[in-house]
Amino acid sequence: MKVEYVSDIEVLADRAAALVAETMREAVEKRSRFLVALSGGNTPRPVYERLAHGPYANSLPWDKAQVYFGDDRMVPADDPESNYRMACETLLDHVEIPPWNLHRIPTEYSTKAAARLYDEELRLAAKEEGVQIPAFDLILLGLGPDGHTASLFPGTPAIENDTDLAVGIRLPQDSEGARHAQERVTITYPVLNAARKVVFLVSGDDKAEALRKIQDGDQSLPAARVRPAEGEPRWIVVGKP
C-alpha cells in the first residue's frame, strides 16, 4: 500500500485537493466526465473547502462531475450528521455543479428502500458505460479506529456482501459509530474494488493502531479489504511512519 505521511491536516488538505483536481482533469480529458464518490467524517472537510475556493473553484470542470457518496447516515439531508449536508456546506454549494449531477443517498426513505434506490442509481451509472459495476474515477475514504471505512463496520453483514452495490446497515450498539445515527447506507466492496482510484484520508492518533494492522496485512479490518483491481489504494495520513 502506498502511504504518504504528512505533518498536519492543512498539508493533507493541500495534497488531497491537488490529487482530486488532477484526477478530475484527467478523467474529463479521457472520458468527458468525472465520476467521484465523496467520504464523510471530519478529515475531508478542509479538502472540500480547498476545492471550493481559490483557483480550483473556477478552473476545474465542475459541470462534468458526477458526485456520489460512499455512505451516509439515515438522517434528513439537512441534519448536522448528514454527509451530504457537510459536502454541500464545504464544497457543492460553492461550485458550478448542475443539481442533477448530485447523487445523494435518499435518506428520506427507509434504510432498506434507500439502499435499494442507491443500488439502482449506481447500476444506472454503470449501464451508461456498458458495464455491470460503475468504475469510479475516484473514491475518497476515511478510516475509523476500529478499521471501518465508508460504513463497512467490523461484524456487520455489509462486509460479506459481494452482490449488492449499496446496502443498509444497523450499527452494533457497542460500535464506535453508534454514538451517532445507528442506521446507515454504504457502498460495498464490489464498487470500491471496481474504482480506478481509491484514496484514504486519515487523521487522528486513534487510527494509528488500525493503520499499523492494515500495513501488517491484517485482513480482518474492513479497510484492509479494499483492493481495487486497477491499482492499490493511496493513503494520505497525518502522522509519522
Ligand code: 6PG
Ligand atoms: C463517515 C464515514 C466514515 C469516516 C471515518 C473517519 O463518518 O461518514 O462513514 O467511514 O470516513 O469514520 O472519520 P474521520 O475523518 O472523522 O476520522
